[in-house]
Amino acid sequence: MTTMHANRADTIATAVRHVLPNGIVTLIQRNPHTPTVSVRGEVRIGAVNEPVEKNGLAAFVGAALIRGAGARTFQEIVAMTEGVGASVNAGGGTHISGFTGRALSEDLPLIVEILADMLRAPTFPVEEIERLRGQFLMTLREYEQDTRMRASRALRALMFPPSHPYSRLSSGTIETVSAITRDDLAAFHHLYHPAATTMAVVGDVEPAHVITIIEQYFGTWQSPGAPPHASLPRPTPLPGRPRAHVALEGKSQTDIIWAVHGLDRASPDYYAASVANMILGRIGMGGRLGERVREEYGLAYYCGSSLDADLGAGPWAALAGVNPAHVEQALDAIVREIERFAAEGPTPRELADAHDYMTGSMVIGLETNDGIAGTLLGIERYHLGLDYIARYPAIIRSIDHDQVLAVARKYLSVTDYAVVTAGPPPVA
Helix, strand or coil: CCHHHHHHHHHHHCCEEEECCCCCEEEEEECCCCCEEEEEEEECCCHHHCCHHHCCHHHHHHHHHHHEECCEEHHHHHHHHHCCCCEEEEEECCCCEEEEEEEEHHHHHHHHHHHHHHHHCECCCHHHHHHHHHHHHHHHHHHHCCHHHHHHHHHHHHHCCCCCHHHCCCCCCHHHHHHCCHHHHHHHHCCCCHHHEEEEEEECCCHHHHHHHHHHHHCCCCCCCCCCCCCCCCCCCCCCCCEEEEECCCCCCEEEEEEEECCCCCCCCHHHHHHHHHHHHCCCCCHHHHHHHHHHCCCCCEEEEEEEECCCEEEEEEEEEECHHHHHHHHHHHHHHHHHHHHHCCCHHHHHHHHHHHHHHHHHCCCCHHHHHHHHHHHHHCCCCCCHHHHHHHHHHCCCHHHHHHHHHHHCCCCCCEEEEEECCCCC
16 A cells, blocks of 8 residues: 555544434544535435436435525525635435535534535425526436437436336436426425435534534434335346437437446445456546557547446446447447457456556545545445545455456356447438
């Protein structure tokens, strides 16, 4: 472990973890080297908790929290925070609804007070809700003409049954967002629960003082019963090679996604799969896929891979943007490279580069208060322990050729996979 990494690991390991009687977990790390403070938090309520017909509801509620809360209007919240050079925000995602605050350390009480109002008492003013809806719909209309977004949406529908939360994107659709009512927002907000809430506070602050502030503004938050739990059905197998094309007139690029079912963050295969994905399609110019399909063959504008491993198992995918005339050539090249990777595994140089990059990027991620706070949230979400950063380099560097080869062979099937393309209609 380098001296720099050891210092960062020691920083995280000394974080204070405090649980309020209502279940809120607070993680506090003092950083006296900056006069600022960052607050990052999450409520474990997201799109996985919304009804199918209300797709986009979690995102809508999250974005609406700042639009009026407690006795303050949206304009008053903005004026109060900007007046001291601070900011607050919130949003909803697949598994969580997140919130953030940044300020000078002396203004932490103000930030926590506003965030408490946003989480506990949003007012959902009708005018602000309609203004926000208009912004969502404008973005969704742009998505309708975005080949990459359309391919991503089609892939989810192809790989997961309609009842599975992963069968749709958390942003919703024009139809579902148009139909969401203010009552829907208020009802979904009632799912927010203190026992499903985690906050990380990092900056020039004393932990005892932070705990006092959190208890002052969040200590009386009560919700009946236990937090809701969303079940994630096991994805159905992909026998054969299901394929779909989204035809978009007037496009000069086709986006390709090749995908198999992956794994979740708690899987014992996670670290080996992360190293494998880094080598396959992330490091450098897009890993092996980028080097072969884009650089050597000249078949793609971009090419790489992604591993969606969260609280549930999302897709392990290869992605490319190509000239529509080169779709089949590019797809064949992607499949051949994945097949070769699953047959041979990584080279010693690839493995060493992945180890260095992954351990180095972890250190870089801890350079800011925001980065430390985000890392603390991840540690709590995935039950990793505050010594995780100290253990991480050894975990990654212990992943060897045979482990990478094993996960590649286990997951990267070249016989059962899904393919989605989005671009101009194929030429007959």
